[in-house]
Amino acid sequence: MTKESQRELELRLDEFRRESLAEGDWRRPVRLSMAAGKLKDTDPALALRIYQRVRVLQPDSAVVRKHIKELNALLRRTKPELMRSSSNENTTPEPQGPVEQIQPELSMQERVKTFLKTPLSLAVFLPFVIFAFYQLVWASDMYESQSQLIIQQPSGVSTLDPSMALLSGLTGKSSSPDTELVKTYIHSSDLLAYLENEIKFTAYFSGSDADMFSRLSTDASLEDRLSYYQKRISVEVDDASKVITLKAQAFDPEYAHLLSNTIVQRAEWYINKIGNQLAEAQLQFVKKEHEQVEARLQKAKQDLLIFQREYNLLDPIAEGMALQQITYALEGQIAAKEAELRTLKGSMSENASAVIQTREQLQSLKLQLKQERDRLTRNDGLSLDADSMGVNEIQARFSSLKTELEFALEALSASLVSLEKSRIEAYRQLKYLVIVESPTLPEEAKYPRVLHNLTLFLAVAFMLFGIAKIILATVEELR
Known part of the structure; x- marks a missing residue:
């Protein structure tokens, strides 16, 4: 492209910038890409120049490079004169675009310096290198x-x-x-x-x-x-x-x-x-509950033994039954003597010796019956104490003591079962730690797991960098 054509294109670009772009759009690659897309069919040379401006703002955009390549090919076919240098100008080959300027070849050191100044390098690769140094050299083995x-x-x-x-x-x-x-x-x-x-x-x-x-x-x-x-x-x-x-x-x-x-x-x-x-x-x-039951049983046994020693009786109930048998026998003898006495009176006088003897025997039997009945209600025959209890009262007290002993025995049996069950339950609650x-x-x-940590760090760093770029682009677009 001749210098005159380049100046003309730059003038058209300045005019487009003043008339078609709002304030700040010149720094917005999205707005510039949209404007260049509208001019691709009507003015491909100006569209190419705008896309070159977008490439300056977004050097890593593959889409922009694709548009520039397509427009270069289109201009070579439709306007080859724009792609050739004039005869009176320097014969140095022109760049591949009508407005692309030839950049001097950079050395490797300059390229590295340029890369280190980019946001991607400062935000991702520099922290990654520091973290990798820590993981590979400094971090202690665990x-x-x-x-x-x-x-x-x-x-x-x-x-x-x-x-x-x-x-x-x-x-x-x-x-x-x-x-x-x-x-x-x-x-x-x-x-x-x-x-x-x-x-x-x-x-x-x-x-x-x-x-x-x-x-x-x-x-x-x-x-x-x-x-x-x-x-x-x-x-x-x-x-x-x-x-x-x-x-x-x-x-x-x-x-x-x-x-x-x-x-x-x-x-x-x-x-x-x-x-x-x-x-x-x-x-x-x-x-503790079992000990209380045992103490109750021992007390019941002791009370029963004291009672038996006090009245010199092994079993008052059996003694009472024996006295009842005696009274029943006396009553039978009295009935027989009364019948005999009535028979004798029918054939003899009241003063007959047989009648008198039978009457005396009957009275003796009745007296004996009265004494035996008194023994059932009083203890005259069991103790020398006149105010002692009767056999019926002794039986009642003995029954109470015996019942208390039986209850104590049943409580002891239940307590033994409960104690054994509690022992088993306690044994079940024991826990053992088995290795x-x-x-x-x-x-x-x-x-440290170096490969895993470095990969994770790099992935997170790229993700955060991408999020930051999206946020900045959104903020720039909303201005």
Whole structure:
């Protein structure tokens, strides 16, 4: 293109800029692209010049480069004179567009400097290089020791006879392990305090050998130390098998193994302690109730023995039945004597010796009957005390004492069953921490995962850069 044609095109571009563009549109690639698209058919040379302006604003736009290439090809076919230099001008080949200026070839160093000044380099690649240096050179290696645990409870069926197992409700089905209790305790400050005393947790992780981003601050507060501890200790629970996976991280494999092994031992102690405390509390309550029942039985026995010694009776009920048999026999003899007396009176006088003898025998029998009946209501024949109780009162008191003894025996039987059942239930509540996989001694550093971290960092950086570009373009478009 001749200089005259280039000046004419620049004048037309300035006129287009003043008349067709609003204030600020010259810096908006979207508005310029829309204007160039409208001029592609009517004025391809001006459209090409506008697209070149858009390429300056958006050097990475593939769409703009495509439009420029299409317009260059169109102008070579339709207006080849615009693509050739005049004869009186420098014979140096013109660039591929009518208004493209020949740029001097840049050296590699200048290209690098130019690239480093771009927003993409400052926002994405420079932070990526710094992060990669940290991951590859500076970051401390982290070893991980793994162990697997599970909490089991005894079924207890094999240790009991069938009737007692049925009574206690044991069916052989164990309850689900209380894994959340173990997980909470492992992440608790109590276990951290134990680790401080046993293996000097804070002193190890605040050592100067580790990088400043990985180690624990020497003046960290309790909350910071607990948060750091929870980051180094991972507890995962499988919902199906209830297996607890414990992962402990440290700067060397020996301490990672020691840390994992210490946590496992302390967790086992904690589970056994909780189970024993619950079982002991339940058994103590039932034992106290059983002791009260035994004391009641002993008192009932003692009262009964004292009563038997006091009245010199083994069984007042049997004694009363014997007295009743005597009174029944006396009544029968009295009836027979009365019949005999009436017979004698019918054939003899009142003063006959046989009548008098029979009458005296009848009176003796009646007197004896009266005495025996008095013995049933008073204890004249059982004790020298005239005011002592009668046989009926003795029987009533004896029955009361015997009933109390029977109730005490039944209560003791029920208490024994309850005690045995409580013992079995307490045994069922005991929990045991079973080690499925012992703490491992790692041989290779698992962290940092360099490739994973770098890939993730680069993806996030590009995503944030793209979001920022979209926001800036939107703001620029709305101005």
